[in-house]
Amino acid sequence: MMRRRSIALAVTLALGAAVSGCAGEDGGASKAADTCSSGPVTVGYLPKLGTDPYMTTLRDGAKAAAEEIGGEVVYTAPSEATGAAQIPFVNQLIAQKVGAIVISGSDLNGAAAALRKARRAGIKVISVDSDVATDARSLFVNQAKTSELGAKMLDSMAELIGHKGEFAVLSSTETAVNQNAWIEDMKSRLATDPKLKDMKLVTVAYGQEKADVNAQKAKSLVQAYPKLKGIIVPAGIGLPAAAEALSQTGDLGRVKLTGLAPASLIKKYIRGGDVQDIWWNVHDLGGLSYHAAQALAQCKVKAEPGERIPAGELGTYTVGERGEVVLGPATVVTPKNIDDFEF
Amino acid sequence: MRTSLRARLTSWDYILAALVVVLLVAASLTQPGFAGGFNFANSVSQMSDKALLVLPLALLIIAREIDISVASVAGLSGVVLGMALEAGGPLPLAITLALLAGTLCGALNGVLVTFVGLPSLVVTLGTLALFRGLCYVLLGGTPITDIPLSLTTFGNETIPRTYVPWDIVPFLVLAPLFALYLHRTAAGRRTYAIGGGPDIARYAGVRLNRIRFGLFVVSGAVAALAGVITVARTSQAAPDGALGFELDAITVVFLGGVSVLGGKGRMPGVCWALVLVVGLRSMLQLGNVSGYAQSAAVGALLILSLLATNTAHRVHAALTRRRLRALAVRESAVP
Known part of the structure; x- marks a missing residue:
């Protein structure tokens, strides 16, 4: 008996709430879609x-x-x-x-x-x-326009290494849509732009959006390519991690970095002049x-x-x-x- | 008569019901817009998929089992629904396939637990990762967004001229059926018996594996239905659909007074707990309390409820002991 009454009570309460809802205020959905406010909202x-x-x-x-x-x-x-x-x-x-x-x-x-x-x-x-x-x-x-960012990063790298030498890209993941589009942009400009003819993209590595993986990859890139002059890191987690890692090994300076990350996270490296960043306010x-x-x-x-x-x-x-x-x-x-x- | 009244007043169902009433009244008085139909509809709709997961979970936990893969099953069923729609299948066929997928997932859990004899917590922990992983393997990272209007209407609109959202209807239909099964059928009593003591139940002739397997299959099927509702509500079949819902569902089951050890707990209590969580979240939401703090509040509610029942049991046990001792002293004094 008790159980049944308890169930009945629950149902009654729910229905009551529903019905009182009907009788209540207007749900807001019937207001005109082009309402204009006379002052700040x-x-x-x-x-x-x-x-x-x-x-x-x-x-x-x-x-x-x-x-x-x-x-x-x-x-x-x-x-x-x-x-x-x-x-x-x-x-x-x-x-x-x-x-x-x-x-x-x-x-x-x-x-x-x-x-x-x-x-x-x-x-x-x-x-x-x-x-x-x-x-x-x-x-x-x-x-910012997505299409603009790849070109900006490449220009920044060119400026850092004096339009000459080997550089690598340390991207986020193999499937990242924006990053892959930027890398394609970079490749096609490297092939056609006479100002960039002395620059060579040696490899694209992936930091998997993890700080430790990015640090590790940045270090191994520097070891694998002794003539490497710069790395573009188009990922917010990657750029600070790479800067930190290379500064620890003492390679930062010989190898320049640029990419896309919150400027505040790499402030001290930017001040040092070996790192640039593409960012917005x-x-x-x-x-x-x-x-x-x-x-x-x-x-x-x-x-x-x-x-x-x-x-x-x-x-x-x-x-x-x-x-x-x-x-x-x-x-x-x-x-x-x-x-x-x-x- | 006196004892039955006391038992009734101290029963967890009634404490929960009282809490619900207090909460609803307090929220209506303090939060402008809480008592409005718009908020009612949204708050209810918001829990419509999780509410479904609660029903089979309550039965499983009463039977001393658990299924923590329910949200992954819901997610995978949603992905199957989306892929069937994308392939040009009609909506009824796509929903059927989704339900079938969920049922198969449930059957896999059931086979591993009952016939292979693995512990359900470990099995469903594995399938939680397995089914969620499959969502990403099948779909990649991009959700399917081409969902028919009839389905998104179901997930986002109310029944005309009421504030009852369409997507809570499956729960309103299924909840009484689950309550009837548990409290009015022989199989329901056997479910309690399994949770109360599997060995005793076996000696009493209960076919444990059959009931357990059935519960896992039902859990899968109902989770699939929840997955369909998630797709309807969010207008997309996403690989992360229903992600993390199992925790909310399990919380509601325990809050509803179902014992972790099995064998105890009742459907009305679970339903009251559901209303309580919906009401609490709705009140906090309107107070612009962050999602993190909402989760913390629900967590605190669960801990407090466990403390309350635990204390009540202890006090009750102490009182009983004292009465028995007094009785024994009086009897020995008057030989």
Whole structure:
């Protein structure tokens, strides 16, 4: 008897909650999709992982912009880097009725349905750093054009070794999409560009996104190729690890390094002049995304190609194809400008 | 009558139910938007796949077994669903294949545990890695995103004119069936008997392996259904679909009062524990509490519940001892 009553109680409670839900407030889904705010709105920031220093720097940039033009930043923090784990956070921001959501997608589609729900509720959605499905957001605020980075790294290496000699690439994994595209770019430019005719790419090694593997590979590259003058490390974990390892063995200096990594992690090596880095200002990325979110929420822009987004001190940015806004060309980090980079 | 009332008030089901009520009232008062239909629908939908995993797990743990590969089975079934759809298969066929894949996974676990005689914790630890690995081998790193609209609607919309999300419907159908099996059938009583003492159950004529094997197969099939819901909810078949769900599911089972040693625990308790976890997570989510802190809160809840039951048992045992001793003293005093 007791068991049956207990089950009945559970069912009744669930039904009660459901029915009271029906009678309750409007679910938010029936609001017009083109709501415009008359003033600054609250913007919800949804990173891949709440603890990622890249993302907290981005958040600080957004907060600085909020102090400049008003409005508020709500920063949420999923504990797993999957699109599915971002769903409850999107729903939370919808329930809290924020004016705009800025998301760094853990994958393209995981949270896309929830984001579409947000857009139907009149919330403007922007992706930053890492895109989501095109129909789930209006704008994608990108740090740099992917195609540009390979060329930048090669130019930096050429400058470091005086356009002459052997160099290697220490990539992330064999299947990494961006890295492989950059390496292809480098190879084709080496074959055609007369300015680079004296440079030779001797091998491509893989650091598997692990610090210890990168350190080990960097050391063995130096031993295997005695004439090696430089290594390009296009991976955020690899470049600091390689710099650390070669500085320990005393090879850094004879062998120069460049690549792609948070500038703050290799600050001292960049100051020494033997390491360069291709990076962008993550703080500015946060600011630009915040300006774009406010402009959208107040219907100052509609996210159509060719439109211009004013971003305060950062300048004005143009909306490109498929709603892409590019922060700007990535910077070669040298001892001169290293202090501009917070991350 | 008095003792039955006391037993009822101190039973874990009722303590959980009271906790649920306290939590819901407190959250409704303190968190704006908590009591709204929108939040109800999202919070329920969020747990819809994990809730399914809880049902067979409760039975297995009562039978002194465990299946920690459930989330990997769900992930693999989702991958099979996605690949079948990508190959141009119609949705019903793709779902059937996914369920079949999950059932086979469950059968593999079952064979290794019952007929080969390996411990289920080790077997399913192995298949947890095996099935998850297969997801990546089959799919690579890129999720399949071409999911039919009917399926994503199922995973993201509510039943028209209500706030009940579609994806909780399989759970609402299956939960009573599992409760009936466990509490109203002979096989359910045998499941308890196996967990209470396998040797005694064997002498009593219970066919242990048959029931155990059946439970693992059901676990696989239900996990596959959860995998289909994960695909529907996330609009994609990803190799990391349902990753880590087994921990939440096991937490709910233990929180629901199922004994780690088997033989004890009831479905209503498990369902209350589920509501409690859903409500707690929902409340914290609206308070903009990070995912890490949410997990910590659920973990703390589990530890506290174990402490509470443990203390209650000790107090009860001490009281009984004292009463028996008093009784013995009185009887010896009056010869």
